[in-house]
Amino acid sequence: MRLGLTLLFIFATIVSSYADSGVGPDGINATGLMLPNSTILTGATISIGQVELSRPGKPTTNGGPDDSMNSATTVVPNQVYMGTSVAIINGFLVSNHPELVASVMISTNTNAIGVAPDAQLNAGGYGVGGDLSQNQIATTMNYIATRNGGDIAAINFSEGIALDGGEGLDGTSHLSQFVDWSAAQHDVLYVFAGRESDSVGDGPVPTDNFNGITVARSAKIVSSGSFVNVDSGNVYDDDADGDRVSIDLLAPGVLVDVVNLGGAVSEEVGTSLAAPHVVGAAALLQQYAKFQIDNSAERWATGNARRHEVMKAIMLNSADKLFNVHGSQRQILNLNGQLWNQTLAHSSPDIPLDLHFGAGHLNVGSALNNFEPGEYDAGIVPLIGWDYGSTGGSVDYTFNAPTSGWIAITLTWDRVVALTDPSNIYNYGDDFIPNSIENQLTNLNLYLFDNDDNIIASSTAEADSVEHIFFDVGDGGDYKIRVTSAGGGSGDGQDYALAWWADESFTTGDFDFDGDVDGKDFLVWQRGNSPNPFSSGDLSDWQGNYGFGSLGAVTAVPEPSSLVLALVLGLGVSALRKR
Amino acid sequence: MVVRFFALLAFVLCSSTGHAEEVVEIPLSEIWALNMPGTKDAYRLEPRQDQDLRKTVTGGINRELILRTGDQAKAGPCFLVIGEGKEALLNAAKVIVEGALPAKVLPTDKKLSLVFYSYSAPGYVHLQSVKRSKSKLTVSYEVVTHRTLEATVHFALISLGKIPAGQVTIETKEVPPKKSYTNHALTDRVVCDSCTFVIQHEGARQ
Numbered sequence: 001m002r003l004g005l006t007l008l009f010i011f012a013t014i015v016s017s018y019a020d021s022g023v024g025p026d027g028i029n030a031t032g033l034m035l036p037n038s039t040i041l042t043g044a045t046i047s048i049g050q051v052e053l054s055r056p057g058k059p060t061t062n063g064g065p066d067d068s069m070n071s072a073t074t075v076v077p078n079q080v081y082m083g084t085s086v087a088i089i090n091g092f093l094v095s096n097h098p099e100l101v102a103s104v105m106i107s108t109n110t111n112a113i114g115v116a117p118d119a120q121l122n123a124g125g126y127g128v129g130g131d132l133s134q135n136q137i138a139t140t141m142n143y144i145a146t147r148n149g150g151d152i153a154a155i156n157f158s159e160g161i162a163l164d165g166g167e168g169l170d171g172t173s174h175l176s177q178f179v180d181w182s183a184a185q186h187d188v189l190y191v192f193a194g195r196e197s198d199s200v201g202d203g204p205v206p207t208d209n210f211n212g213i214t215v216a217r218s219a220k221i222v223s224s225g226s227f228v229n230v231d232s233g234n235v236y237d238d239d240a241d242g243d244r245v246s247i248d249l250l251a252p253g254v255l256v257d258v259v260n261l262g263g264a265v266s267e268e269v270g271t272s273l274a275a276p277h278v279v280g281a282a283a284l285l286q287q288y289a290k291f292q293i294d295n296s297a298e299r300w301a302t303g304n305a306r307r308h309e310v311m312k313a314i315m316l317n318s319a320d321k322l323f324n325v326h327g328s329q330r331q332i333l334n335l336n337g338q339l340w341n342q343t344l345a346h347s348s349p350d351i352p353l354d355l356h357f358g359a360g361h362l363n364v365g366s367a368l369n370n371f372e373p374g375e376y377d378a379g380i381v382p383l384i385g386w387d388y389g390s391t392g393g394s395v396d397y398t399f400n401a402p403t404s405g406w407i408a409i410t411l412t413w414d415r416v417v418a419l420t421d422p423s424n425i426y427n428y429g430d431d432f433i434p435n436s437i438e439n440q441l442t443n444l445n446l447y448l449f450d451n452d453d454n455i456i457a458s459s460t461a462e463a464d465s466v467e468h469i470f471f472d473v474g475d476g477g478d479y480k481i482r483v484t485s486a487g488g489g490s491g492d493g494q495d496y497a498l499a500w501w502a503d504e505s506f507t508t509g510d511f512d513f514d515g516d517v518d519g520k521d522f523l524v525w526q527r528g529n530s531p532n533p534f535s536s537g538d539l540s541d542w543q544g545n546y547g548f549g550s551l552g553a554v555t556a557v558p559e560p561s562s563l564v565l566a567l568v569l570g571l572g573v574s575a576l577r578k579r
Numbered sequence: 580m581v582v583r584f585f586a587l588l589a590f591v592l593c594s595s596t597g598h599a600e601e602v603v604e605i606p607l608s609e610i611w612a613l614n615m616p617g618t619k620d621a622y623r624l625e626p627r628q629d630q631d632l633r634k635t636v637t638g639g640i641n642r643e644l645i646l647r648t649g650d651q652a653k654a655g656p657c658f659l660v661i662g663e664g665k666e667a668l669l670n671a672a673k674v675i676v677e678g679a680l681p682a683k684v685l686p687t688d689k690k691l692s693l694v695f696y697s698y699s700a701p702g703y704v705h706l707q708s709v710k711r712s713k714s715k716l717t718v719s720y721e722v723v724t725h726r727t728l729e730a731t732v733h734f735a736l737i738s739l740g741k742i743p744a745g746q747v748t749i750e751t752k753e754v755p756p757k758k759s760y761t762n763h764a765l766t767d768r769v770v771c772d773s774c775t776f777v778i779q780h781e782g783a784r785q
Contacts, residue, residue, distance in 0.1 A: 097727045111631050159727050193728035233730055255645060266632040269645050269699055270729030
């Protein structure tokens with residue numbers, strides 16, 4: 001009896017202490033996002049990839065080779081591979097780690113839902129025959145990148161490889177060169193787990209790549225359930241050479257809900273789990289883009305929306321940094337306790353991103369807000385939008401309205417790596433033509449001008465493939481963006497992706513910045529995440545604007561006491577709808 | 580005379596050897612643990628209706644050990660709890676999850692278990708051997724580096740049965756890893772330290 005009571009007490013303590021997963025509003029804000037026809041985004045119709053030493057399982061009941069001990073029925077890849085062959089042997093080189101990583105992307109388990117549960121995951125293990133070389137990893141990545149007729153949106157790699165003799169963290173290791181070559185050749189977004197511990201077994205390659213995204217892990221604040229902090233388990237000793245930083249984004253990596261081999265749900269830790277959040281996010285954005293392209297929507301006809309550079313620019317540009325700015329519900333501090341406006345990345349034009357959190361915390365809802373307006377060529381542009389363009393002298397984007405407050409602008413482009421094989425098809429043992437970074441990488445620069453042609457802010461890193469401005473222009477005014485080439489690489493004629501967000505408009509009571517004032521905003525207030533936490537003023541703002549922006553008729557503002565029950569019911573219905 | 584002296588000396592030395600504490604190895608297969616190969620999965624101590632390990636006591640311990648790593652805290656000493664198996668698990672959770680202080684004096688008439696644990700480590704903390712004599716227990720572990728970019732927490736419940744009165748020393752000892760490894764400072768921080776305990780008759784404790 002006493003044992004039973006003890007168990008009950010401990011059980012209650014445990015259950016009460018775990019909150020939201022990394023996918024919801026407290027994580028990457030990826031749930032409930034919709035296509036223009038109100039279909040929930042789930043990654044449907046989009047193929048993604050995963051490469052590791054070993055592979056996740058695929059149940060026999062779903063056409064895979066693996067029994068119930070070596071797979072989970074709620075994590076079902078489209079196909080599993082060993083090296084460059086379809087896996088056909090039960091449990092052969094299956095392990096738990098790739099299963100956890102896969103679950104972050106595609107799990108259909110309602111206790112640990114994946115970011116893109118309907119995406120088609122192609123997962124390959126490279127550890128065939130004990131060959132762990134960079135050549136072998138590249139060969140498997142190449143194979144995965146060419147599945148689905150070469151239409152793979154993003155590939156996750158949650159490992160780190162030690163440098164081979166003589167290699168530096170300057171992008172010249174074989175694997176880093178492969179990644180940059182393949183990203184451009186196959187138009188795929190590579191996503192890598194950032195460094196997290198000083199050990200021999202894992203190394204920094206290929207986190208020094210130029211064309212992909214490298215992800216650090218955020219930790220959950222247990223009391224609120226929000227993923228906010230840059231976790232102290234990230235390690236930055238092996239950062240890319242020079243001023244360039246390896247980390248591009250922050251995503252949940254501590255106490256992440258995952259599905260294990262066998263199908264059980266647990267909480268785990270690792271940048272390994274942060275990276276697949278970004279791959280899943282890319283699948284959601286790609287689903288949106290594909291829908292718009294397939295439906296010949298205005299400003300989507302070029303198909304550029306699915307370019308990997310666009311994915312990267314959109315996710316970096318919309319990342320959360322400061323509370324209440326561009327949809328952010330959190331305040332990101334680096335490990336030095338600095339907000340964005342206190343970092344070198346803010347003050348120095350030579351350093352586009354922060355060493356610890358890159359552009360900030362992934363926010364897929366905000367990314368979709370940045371993505372939805374569609375592609376705008378240089379010229380007169382709205383306050384939020386993006387372009388896939390090409391340099392030719394100076395290229396200007398002039399905002400069509402005055403704006404104020406924080407302006408975010410992100411420019412991304414590819415480093416060009418050439419394969420020695422003139423067929424441009426990668427095979428095991430192939431190498432890349434030696435070249436200097438200066439010859440491989442165009443030096444693009446990014447400026448924000450005011451109406452009098454004064455430079456207000458700039459990002460002019462010399463040896464990077466990202467420029468990023470996140471700057472408070474203060475009071476209202478007219479502004480324009482300029483992209484220029486300062487030589488190197490392709491010079492003029494360099495393709496690039498540009499994303500911008502210069503709209504600070506905010507509806508009072510719209511605490512989650514989704515354009516309406518509804519029950520979800522009350523939930524934000526209840527969690528203390530409104531501008532003035534738990535204040536009656538914010539609650540009053542919410543009550544006063546309740547129903548703003550919603551499609552249905554509004555009859556009465558629910559009282560907070562009864563609203564809690566309504567929210568519970570509403571969220572339950574919402575969860576059912578998502579399935 | 581000289582021969583008799585050496586014969587007597589040999590007898591004494593042999594007798595001393597005969598009285599040396601016998602060392603017994605506890606098989607890993609008898610140890611309940613989390614994330615340690617060769618042991619019994621601690622999650623199996625709790626029959627459950629669903630597949631949600633977060634709701635289990637072991638899941639709660641897993642979570643707490645993860646959270647403590649985030650605080651950059653130094654792992655404390657290992658500790659003893661009353662009970663074996665599930666009872667030991669619940670008593671371990673009282674310390675790790677609820678923050679109860681571990682007892683330093685324990686009774687002779689109760690079965691005891693050692694709780695060995697690590698916060699998020701730069702590698703898998705694998706038990707290599709557990710050797711026991713009358714007054715000393717040596718827990719040897721190896722840190723096996725992760726190739727994948729995950730961090731793992733670990734704990735083990737090592738059943739010791741009833742222990743006679745006296746002081747018990749428990750030494751936790753890292754054995755040289757098979758691969759060279761550079762960050763012993765981190766290992767020292769995240770793996771629990773050695774500990775000592777007094778075992779007393781119930782009457783003597785009061």
